[in-house]
Amino acid sequence: MKVPELEKATVRIRQPERVREIIQSLREQGVAKLQVISDFDMTLSRFGCNGRRCPTSHNILDTSRVISEDGKKKLKDLLHYYYPIEIDPNRTLEEKRPLMVEWWTKAHELLVQQKIRKGDIAQIVRESEAMLRDGYEEFFERLHKNNVPLFIFSAGVGDILEEIIRQANVFYSNVNVVSNYMDFNEDGVLTRFKGPLIHTYNKNNTVLQGTGYFQQLSTRTSIILLGDSMGDLTMADGVPSVENILKIGFLNDKVEERRGKYLDSYDIVLESDETLDVVNGILRYILAET
Numbered sequence: 001m002k003v004p005e006l007e008k009a010t011v012r013i014r015q016p017e018r019v020r021e022i023i024q025s026l027r028e029q030g031v032a033k034l035q036v037i038s039d040f041d042m043t044l045s046r047f048g049c050n051g052r053r054c055p056t057s058h059n060i061l062d063t064s065r066v067i068s069e070d071g072k073k074k075l076k077d078l079l080h081y082y083y084p085i086e087i088d089p090n091r092t093l094e095e096k097r098p099l100m101v102e103w104w105t106k107a108h109e110l111l112v113q114q115k116i117r118k119g120d121i122a123q124i125v126r127e128s129e130a131m132l133r134d135g136y137e138e139f140f141e142r143l144h145k146n147n148v149p150l151f152i153f154s155a156g157v158g159d160i161l162e163e164i165i166r167q168a169n170v171f172y173s174n175v176n177v178v179s180n181y182m183d184f185n186e187d188g189v190l191t192r193f194k195g196p197l198i199h200t201y202n203k204n205n206t207v208l209q210g211t212g213y214f215q216q217l218s219t220r221t222s223i224i225l226l227g228d229s230m231g232d233l234t235m236a237d238g239v240p241s242v243e244n245i246l247k248i249g250f251l252n253d254k255v256e257e258r259r260g261k262y263l264d265s266y267d268i269v270l271e272s273d274e275t276l277d278v279v280n281g282i283l284r285y286i287l288a289e290t
């Protein structure tokens with residue numbers, strides 16, 4: 001197997017032989033069976049930006065000029081309270097779930113109070129520090145060129161993340177997004193978020209009911225899953241008959257504390273790696289472009 005990117009210093013793998021076998025099977029099964037399921041924030045987008053944290057799709061909105069100073073402070077306070085809970089390796093998912101619902105609900109309520117206008121979204125994104133991971137062009141282009149469906153499953157803000165992808169000129173026809181979308185009234189003012197609410201720890205089939213997305217792709221039984229959170233591991237649960245799945249996890253924050261759990265759960269763990277090099281290397285090999 002020739003994937004030189006797997007030798008990068010950022011790569012950690014608990015079971016290298018198993019990973020080799022999965023990658024080999026993905027290649028043998030061929031492009032017609034492949035689909036990619038990916039998280040957005042801190043997976044396709046960067047975690048670090050010039051020595052600081054890059055914004056998530058929520059943060060882009062929270063810190064934008066359309067939010068009042070009071071609103072910004074309240075949204076920041078929520079982030080500082082709930083984010084450590086979100087990534088705490090010592091709390092169970094059962095403990096975290098209701099707290100995540102609380103965070104998202106409070107944040108969305110605050111955003112609705114700000115009377116955000118649909119017409120401002122493109123400018124808000126243009127003025128933000130949003131950045132996709134290095135190598136994103138190759139990633140999106142290769143999947144598009146090979147007609148491989150890319151499903152982006154995000155607990156972020158759909159309108160913002162779509163705009164980021166659009167402004168990067170990679171919103172190709174093979175890309176589908178499920179996320180939290182804003183609902184605007186006839187005057188273009190935000191009135192609510194459309195349900196069901198998606199948070200970090202309910203990214204599974206329960207929030208995909210009625211979309212029929214995975215059912216339409218029932219012959220795509222080879223999966224590459226990309227995530228940055230323990231909640232992203234369930235994103236492929238709705239796929240009817242998975243034959244091979246390769247789970248690649250970006251470990252961005254609190255690396256030492258969380259390493260063990262990530263290595264137990266993801267096949268490949270990428271530590272503090274701001275690029276899509278490894279993913280691109282694997283895709284190049286699977287799609288027989290080496």
Ligand SMILES: Nc1ccn([C@@H]2O[C@H](COP(=O)(O)O)[C@@H](O)[C@H]2O)c(=O)n1
Pocket residue numbers: 039040041042056057058059079083086103104107153154155156200
């Ligand atoms: N008010 C909020 C709520 C969540 N976040 C962050 O968004 C990320 C979730 O989106 P995914 O695309 O990764 O599913 C997650 O990293 C939360 O920390 C936020 O910034 N503000």
Ligand SMILES: [Mg+2]
Pocket residue numbers: 039040041042043227228229
């Ligand atoms: Mg994420």
